[in-house]
Amino acid sequence: MAKYGIRADKKLYPIHPEIYGNFSEHLGRCIYEGIYVGEDSPIPNVNGMRTDVVEALKKLSLPVLRWPGGCFADEYHWKDGIGEKATRKKMVNTHWGGVVEDNSFGTHEFMELCRQVGCKAYINGNVGSGTVQEMAEWIEYMTFDGVSPMAELRARNGHPEPWKVDFFGVGNENWGCGGNMRPEYYADVYRRYQTYVRNFGKERIYKIACGAGTSMETPNYEWTETLMKNAGRYMNGLSLHYYTVPGDWKDKTSATGFDEDLYYITLYRSLFMDELVTRHGTVMDRYDPEKRVGMIVDEWGTWYDVEPGTNPGFLYQQNTMRDAMVAGTTLNIFNKHADRVRMANIAQTVNVLQAVILTDGAQMILTPTYHVFEMYKVHQGATLLDSCLETDRISQHAIPQLQESASMDDQGRIHATICNLSATESAPVELTIQCAKVQVAEAVILTGNMDDHNTFENGTAVEPAPFTGIQTQVAGENTLASFTLPACSVARITFQ
Ligand code: AHR
Numbered sequence: 001m002a003k004y005g006i007r008a009d010k011k012l013y014p015i016h017p018e019i020y021g022n023f024s025e026h027l028g029r030c031i032y033e034g035i036y037v038g039e040d041s042p043i044p045n046v047n048g049m050r051t052d053v054v055e056a057l058k059k060l061s062l063p064v065l066r067w068p069g070g071c072f073a074d075e076y077h078w079k080d081g082i083g084e085k086a087t088r089k090k091m092v093n094t095h096w097g098g099v100v101e102d103n104s105f106g107t108h109e110f111m112e113l114c115r116q117v118g119c120k121a122y123i124n125g126n127v128g129s130g131t132v133q134e135m136a137e138w139i140e141y142m143t144f145d146g147v148s149p150m151a152e153l154r155a156r157n158g159h160p161e162p163w164k165v166d167f168f169g170v171g172n173e174n175w176g177c178g179g180n181m182r183p184e185y186y187a188d189v190y191r192r193y194q195t196y197v198r199n200f201g202k203e204r205i206y207k208i209a210c211g212a213g214t215s216m217e218t219p220n221y222e223w224t225e226t227l228m229k230n231a232g233r234y235m236n237g238l239s240l241h242y243y244t245v246p247g248d249w250k251d252k253t254s255a256t257g258f259d260e261d262l263y264y265i266t267l268y269r270s271l272f273m274d275e276l277v278t279r280h281g282t283v284m285d286r287y288d289p290e291k292r293v294g295m296i297v298d299e300w301g302t303w304y305d306v307e308p309g310t311n312p313g314f315l316y317q318q319n320t321m322r323d324a325m326v327a328g329t330t331l332n333i334f335n336k337h338a339d340r341v342r343m344a345n346i347a348q349t350v351n352v353l354q355a356v357i358l359t360d361g362a363q364m365i366l367t368p369t370y371h372v373f374e375m376y377k378v379h380q381g382a383t384l385l386d387s388c389l390e391t392d393r394i395s396q397h398a399i400p401q402l403q404e405s406a407s408m409d410d411q412g413r414i415h416a417t418i419c420n421l422s423a424t425e426s427a428p429v430e431l432t433i434q435c436a437k438v439q440v441a442e443a444v445i446l447t448g449n450m451d452d453h454n455t456f457e458n459g460t461a462v463e464p465a466p467f468t469g470i471q472t473q474v475a476g477e478n479t480l481a482s483f484t485l486p487a488c489s490v491a492r493i494t495f496q
Contacts, residue, residue: 003390006406008436010386017063017380018343019334025070027096028314034350036105052364064120066345071095071177074128081106097313120166127171128179136196144200169208183226211239228287237294243303244270255304255317268397270326281340294342301354320453324368328419328490335405365459375492378415382407414495420485431481437474441496443467447489
């Protein structure tokens with residue numbers, strides 16, 4: 001019997017809604033086909049954006065979207081993506097399949113997408129192959145509300161009003177695809193480029209420096225150390241990238257049809273996020289004990305082999321209950337580190353890597369990962385509660401069987417999100433909520449076999465269902481609850 005405790009009287013930190021963000025790159029069928037089909041498409045759309053996808057993202061209360069990359073960002077020249085579509089410059093997407101990028105989705109389209117979804121805009125600038133002037137002019141184009149060459153150009157292109165750029169990334173993976181720089185060099189480059197990311201008017205742009213690319217084998221704390229030491233005071237946020245790759249980068253494994261061993265290896269590797277956030281956070285604490293600089297985990301998720309028969313450069317993979325477990329546990333980790341983690345963006349929104357949505361022509365399916373984001377959206381803007389769990393260790397990797405986080409929203413409701421990582425064993429749980437006399441208001445669960453997934457033939461094979469059988473009783477000032485979590489499940493219980 002696992003013992004679970006939640007302290008309703010011990011509120012820790014606000015959970016930034018942006019922890020539940022997404023990342024959408026010009027990669028494979030994410031932007032084109034997945035999000036943007038063009039105004040003339042037979043697929044229902046508003047100003048070119050797929051209506052089904054926009055509606056699904058609205059239902060997630062998607063707080064923020066990062067664009068245009070990724071590696072694509074450091075080869076993207078924003079002026080190619082404005083003005084008349086027919087005359088926009090075509091380019092080769094060298095990173096992702098060598099396909100022609102026709103630039104029909106550019107700044108105006110991205111801002112229109114954010115407007116339709118109702119989310120904040122996180123734009124990633126080009127440091128690797130772009131100039132300071134180019135970056136400065138992009139900021140001016142998007143945000144300046146006055147008389148200037150870029151503001152006039154924006155007006156001529158049909159948008160006299162400036163947009164709000166909430167977050168701006170100064171380069172992406174500049175230790176790799178963004179220019180192969182060393183940390184000392186990038187720290188100086190960052191200081192220079194960010195100088196020209198001007199704040200026009202009252203709005204403040206949250207500036208994000210490129211952070212460490214990490215893996216279990218090379219957690220890369222040195223990058224964070226050097227950036228914080230040399231450029232910490234010039235940034236609002238520092239990014240961190242971590243992908244869960246079960247196996248080897250050169251010999252990736254399949255998204256479906258895996259065995260129990262690979263299932264546990266995947267979870268073992270994804271749980272490493274906790275150590276990464278903790279230890280990169282400790283490095284940041286040395287230079288920023290007040291935690292002013294946010295940790296921005298703007299790329300995370302599973303990375304498997306592509307689906308058979310698809311373009312290897314498109315990174316299209318299926319998404320199973322295993323991915324739901326990765327999503328549920330990773331989001332719990334971010335919640336628990338809400339004092340430092342300011343934003344996170346799963347890679348990626350549609351048809352790429354650990355996608356929340358898959359499309360095939362006019363068809364769309366929601367993945368198990370989508371359902372976890374939907375179940376967890378109650379944590380957005382809530383306050384993290386102190387909580388702890390005594391649980392068994394399972395598999396040869398000794399991962400915890402259960403993992404959780406809990407928050408209280410502004411109406412006093414308590415939300416507990418709990419994952420049972422065992423592929424085969426259910427888990428009885430005894431929960432004590434200290435200092436709250438509450439009952440179950442709502443409970444939902446996502447469960448199945450580890451390999452269960454949705455397909456275009458059956459899009460509802462994995463779906464949340466009501467979670468029943470929770471017993472509660474008030475004991476003095478506390479509430480006691482007991483329930484059994486089925487194997488391979490993610491549950492959300494709301495108490496009121
Ligand atoms: O998300 C796919 C790629 O992974 C991104 O373009 C890059 O930043 C990372 O290496």
